[in-house]
Amino acid sequence: MNASRTARERVRAELTREITDIARRHLATDGAPGLSLRAVAREMGMVSSAIYRYFPSRDDLLTALIIDGYNALGEAVEQADAGCPRADHAGRWRAVCRAVREWALAHPHEYALLYGSPVPGYQAPQDTIGPAMRDTLVYGRIIAEAHEAGVLDPPAVFPPPPASFAEDAVRLRAVIPGVPDDVIARAVMAWTGLFGMVNFELFGQFNNAILDPATLFDHNMTALGRVLGLP
Amino acid sequence: MNASRTARERVRAELTREITDIARRHLATDGAPGLSLRAVAREMGMVSSAIYRYFPSRDDLLTALIIDGYNALGEAVEQADAGCPRADHAGRWRAVCRAVREWALAHPHEYALLYGSPVPGYQAPQDTIGPAMRDTLVYGRIIAEAHEAGVLDPPAVFPPPPASFAEDAVRLRAVIPGVPDDVIARAVMAWTGLFGMVNFELFGQFNNAILDPATLFDHNMTALGRVLGLP
DNA sequence: TGTACATCAGTGAACGCGCGTTCACTGATGTAC
DNA sequence: TGTACATCAGTGAACGCGCGTTCACTGATGTAC
Numbered sequence A, B: 001m002n003a004s005r006t007a008r009e010r011v012r013a014e015l016t017r018e019i020t021d022i023a024r025r026h027l028a029t030d031g032a033p034g035l036s037l038r039a040v041a042r043e044m045g046m047v048s049s050a051i052y053r054y055f056p057s058r059d060d061l062l063t064a065l066i067i068d069g070y071n072a073l074g075e076a077v078e079q080a081d082a083g084c085p086r087a088d089h090a091g092r093w094r095a096v097c098r099a100v101r102e103w104a105l106a107h108p109h110e111y112a113l114l115y116g117s118p119v120p121g122y123q124a125p126q127d128t129i130g131p132a133m134r135d136t137l138v139y140g141r142i143i144a145e146a147h148e149a150g151v152l153d154p155p156a157v158f159p160p161p162p163a164s165f166a167e168d169a170v171r172l173r174a175v176i177p178g179v180p181d182d183v184i185a186r187a188v189m190a191w192t193g194l195f196g197m198v199n200f201e202l203f204g205q206f207n208n209a210i211l212d213p214a215t216l217f218d219h220n221m222t223a224l225g226r227v228l229g230l231p
Numbered sequence C, D: 001t002g003t004a005c006a007t008c009a010g011t012g013a014a015c016g017c018g019c020g021t022t023c024a025c026t027g028a029t030g031t032a033c
Helices: A002-030 A037-044 A048-053 A058-082 A089-106 A108-115 A126-148 A163-172 A181-203 A213-228 B002-030 B037-044 B048-053 B058-082 B089-106 B108-115 B126-148 B163-172 B181-203 B213-228
Strands: none
Touching: A002 A037, A002 A058, A002 A108, A037 A048, A037 A058, A058 A089, A058 A108, A058 A126, A089 A108, A089 A126, A089 A181, A089 A213, A108 A181, A126 A181, A163 A181, A163 B213, A181 A213, A181 B181, A181 B213, A213 B163, A213 B181, A213 B213, B002 B037, B002 B058, B002 B108, B037 B048, B037 B058, B058 B089, B058 B108, B058 B126, B089 B108, B089 B126, B089 B181, B089 B213, B108 B181, B126 B181, B163 B181, B181 B213
């Protein structure tokens, strides 16, 4: 019977979700290295081996958490972008920057799993690539649309990128279509600048030095927007 | 006897060094979460409890590694700076950027220990603060000296930092004396931009996207130098 | 609609491993008179 | 210079813990005729 078949499958889907939820909570308190299948099973009220019906190994559970994390961040970024007038490209850039920072502050260990030091011995499989690009596509779209609208005006204070950058620029244009190499290089600068700042705040490099990171973050993201040529 | 007293102390110092050397090697292959006192003791040919004569706990060994790491990076940065003509501030900035990247690529796990996700449950003690600032002081000095020499000319493309940034700027001026708030904000931008790019390269965000990170790194660091106002 | 069979979820025991840390101890090295 | 004592380094056993993963199994749920 189809209905009962989906009944079993529904239970399975729900338990899978419950496992990742618990795992995510453990991640939030103990970090990735402390995530343990046995602890999750214990909290599920299951015997530890039962988890293997749902995830064939610890690494697969980690992968699920990584994918969920990228999707959650991606969605936050998409929503921040969607909340701005389409033509306000500078505002959209600032909004997505703020969204990244806020999501990171709200989920520090999850953020660390995505953008911190790699978990030793863990090799991310192909399925993480798509979700990992979700937020990146939003930045790319903002820049590409600004360029298309003719409002992108990068200040002429940098030397042009070297010719050898052209090859990587081709690949990156998949994310920011239609823009010249110089804009691509600036986009990477903005992208790494955004995450560099979030990393430093989250990983403690600002301790004892910058007590009001929010203010500086907003200002520096605005400045990076100007570097990009956003108005 | 003084001579024999230092004999015992010399052995102690050497064994301490040997322990941290082995630990550093383990760090390089297994990462921080996999660093184990027992494994180090085993390789020393000691019983595991003997390590406690040298380090009262695993965390203290980690602390020693962190301090050594900051010092090694700091020294690399200092030497890169020292290898440039004093008046070539832009060249000095590029040189220290390259030194950071090269050190990080040569010691990825050590770099991750310093600038990656915090080790869960580990709280860095006060003694790490000094070494942690060693490289920072070099960037600060370059900018301060360029400013003092009157060659710092930051492009007027950014809005001024908000008034509320003034408080943090006071603190940061301990590292970059004599410069206005706007330059301080730009310095943080360059600083986070530098490490943001190294982080992304090392932690895998450039995978499948940027195949020639060295070229883009050099170009973007030059661009960040221009943001700072270096010629 | 009822029955025979196949699939699946969860159990419980076990394997084999590693870890940090404590403690009472022996024997060597250094110190003071 | 020689002896009594104190300090220190290293031993070996133990405590108490946790982990990932495998495997033969039971009993429930679903499927096909």
